[in-house]
Amino acid sequence: MTTVIGPVIERMDDWVEANHRYLTAALDVVRRRLAGEETEGAVCRRDALRSAMLSPPALDGIADAFGLSGFERDVLLLCAGVELDAAVARACAAAHGDPGRPCATFSLTMAALPDSHWSATTPAAPLRRWHLVELDHPEVPTASPLRIDERLLHALTGISYLDPRIEVLAETLPPAPLLTRPLRAAADRLTSCWASPTARRARISGRQPADLRALVSAASSGLGLQPVRLRAADLPATAGERDLLVRLCERETVLSSRSWLVDVEDQGPEAGRSTLDFAVRVQAPVAVVGLPPAADPGRRLTAIDVSPSDAQERRTAWRAALGVTAPSLESWVDRLVGQFDVGPTGVDAATEEVRDVLDRADAGPRLWDACRRQARPALDDLAQRIEPRATWADLVLPAGQSQLLREIALHVRHRLTVFEDWGFAARSARGTGVAALFSGPSGTGKTFAAEVLAADLALDLYRVDLSQVVSKYIGETEKNLRRIFDAAEAGGVVLLFDEADALFGKRSEVKDSHDRYANIEVSYLLQRMETYRGLAVLTTNLKSALDSAFLRRLRFIVQFPFPDAAGRADIWRRVFPAELPTEGLDAARLARLTVAGGTIRNIALSAAFLAAEAGEPVRMSHVLLAARTEYAKLERPLTDAEVAGWTT
Structure with a gap:
């Protein structure tokens, strides 16, 4: 035609x-x-x-x-x-x-x-x-x-013009940026597919949806076509309406030289079916992004897989986007490439965001923050973002645990150098991600330690409650995890999976189908943690509940002990801000309270409010009242031995 x-x-x-x-x-x-x-x-x-x-x-x-x-x-x-x-x-x-x-x-x-x-x-x-x-x-x-x-x-x-019945559903794709080699190769394959009279429909898969859209734009440009994006969720549900849309899209291809991209966006099996039905029926250049291979068992769409870009290709993309300012930002280019998995589209977006200040001394940190922001729109709907403010000086742990945490930080910081520049990636069968387990009683500082790491690495911290992610429906847990990891990749965020007990456990012994699918879910999470380009942390209150086969796949395991009296005294000395007026506080006496650091912070905060209401400095009496409230919440008695002499 x-x-x-x-x-x-x-x-x-x-x-x-x-x-x-x-x-x-x-x-x-x-x-x-x-x-x-x-x-x-x-x-x-x-x-x-x-x-x-x-x-x-x-x-x-x-x-x-x-x-x-x-x-x-x-x-x-x-x-x-x-x-x-x-x-x-x-x-x-x-x-x-x-x-x-x-x-x-x-x-x-x-x-x-x-x-x-x-x-x-x-x-x-x-x-x-x-x-x-x-x-x-x-x-x-x-x-x-x-x-x-x-x-x-x-x-x-x-x-x-674009038919209004399509326009309400559509988005015209912008011109493509300079593509990396894998994206360019995929765009060439798509061009060949579309140029063929018998195979004009393709399914494209890869890590970054924005870059997949860019390659569709590039292939369209090469054939003189204008690419139009449709969301799978917006495709008509009824066959009659979908048939009309097919005819209108075909007609627009003829009238105004259009190509079509259908973005599935993880909308579920029903959207996958309607997308496949649309794609195989439309007689026009069409590419589907985000459709799992299992949704096309008959392979009616030509599969085009986009391999990840290597470090050198990502460096080239950054240098091209930075232009004349690239030489002065070369050290930052290496840092950006090492931490953020952003393709040409993301590189262009980050650079454009700070283009007016690229010649300033703070251009590097601004580019870093622009990359951090890229993952937020998708992740904010999937996990809780925690603003990391804690520092190493705020962390109270035994020397061995503190050293392990610092090793985690340097593994993240130098991942690119060791794995890609020095060749260890070729010798790693499981992946180059940094996966860690933090275990210990509640309140011993596991989340706080993750916050310290995120602040030290200048990365966003997202908390994922695994008890909310795990689903009773087969396949839904993996889908939820995939959405989280895919969204996190671009921003290089620190992922904190809380309550790992909800998913893990001694499940290697398969007694029924539920155990088998539970093992699949655990294996999927560990596999994604191993290949994730950032830091992924699991927390649990009971390490003994986790199967040893799973533990062996984690690069770091950090045990957070319940603090002894000296450790509790150290926490009490640090817990009150320097601006807070205090009078007569005795860290040694306060350390008699046999509670973990999280509870100590709660007591200190409540005591500050009590003192503010009384218009007084924080005294031992305020801490005592706050401690009684916190102990009642924990359903524990506050013993005389713990608070002897506090009332004076």
Whole structure:
């Protein structure tokens, strides 16, 4: 099917004027035929105007593209004339013998126009199949008034736009940035797919949806097509409505050289089915993004997998985006490449966000923060973002645990150097992610330690409650986890999976199908943690509840002990801000309270509020009142030995 309609050589203004003159002459011919007048002179004028045009008029292009016969072409022209020329409308009314019927009908056109044929009236014929004309009363097709579709009416006059019925569902894709080698290779494969007369539908998979859209844009540009994005969730649910959308999209491909991208966006199996149905039926260049392979078991779509870009390719993308400022930011380029898995689209977005300050001394940190922000829109709906403010100085742990945490930080910081630049990635069978387990009683600082790591690494921290992620429905837990990891990749965030006990446990012994699927879920989480480019941390209150086979797959295991008296005293000394007025606080006495650091922070905060209400500095008496409240919450008695002498 021809997909180019309109001027090729002439200036647009000249073509539009010539097209208008030709259309007027063609309407005069069909009016004369309808009225039974002589047409020889009108036909000569029409043909002379056609010969003078360097590019075909819109009517010829539409007739050729949709395979219209001479009769069908005249029917379309007559319907257009009713809207464009009052003389044509009057001729129709006269032919009907009824001034109140200034319209075309199939009955009228078959009687008045040459080379008429009954097949032109059928729904399978081009006029109705492509919705070029519409019947007001389809139940009486020959007697029903015929109307030209408005999109076609304007197309005949040389005006091009996206059909409003598609536009409400669609988004035009922007031009593609400079693509990395894997994206360029995938774009070339898509171009070949679309250029093939038999395989014009593709399923594209890869890590970054924005980059997949960019490669579709690049492939479209190479073929002179305008890419349009449709969301799978917006595709019509009923077969009839979906059939209309298929025809309209096919028609737009012909009228305005469009290609189509359908974004599944993890919408679930129903959206996958409607997307596949749409994609296999539309006779136009189409690419589907986000459709799992299992959703296309018959492989009716050409599969195009985009491999991840290596470090050098990502460096090239950053240097291209930074332009003349790249040399001065080279050290930051290495840091950005090492931490953030952003492709050309993300690189361009981050650079554009800070372009006005690229020549300033703080350009590097600003680029870093711009990359951090890229993951937030998707992750904020999936997990809780914690603003990391704690520092190493705030952390109270034994020396061994503190050293382990600092090792975790340096593994994250130098991951690119060790794995990619120094070649360890080629020797790693499981992946290059940093996966850690923090175990210990509640309140011993597991979340606080993750906050310290995120602050030290200048990364966002997102808390994922695994008890909310785990689903009783088979496959849903993996889907939830996939959404979280996919969204986190670009921003290089620290992922904190709280309450790992909800998913883990001694489940290696399979007794029923639930145990088997539980093991699949655990294995999926560990596999994603191992390949995740950032830091992923699991927390549990009971390490003994976790299976040893799972523990072996974690790079770090940090045990957070319940603090001893010296540790509790140290926490009490640090827990009150320097700005807080205090009087008579005794850290040694406070340390008699046998509670963990989290509870100590709660007591200190409550004591501060009590002192503020009394208009006094924080004293031991305020801490005592706060401790009683906190102990009651813990359903524990506050013993005399813990608070002896506090009331004075």
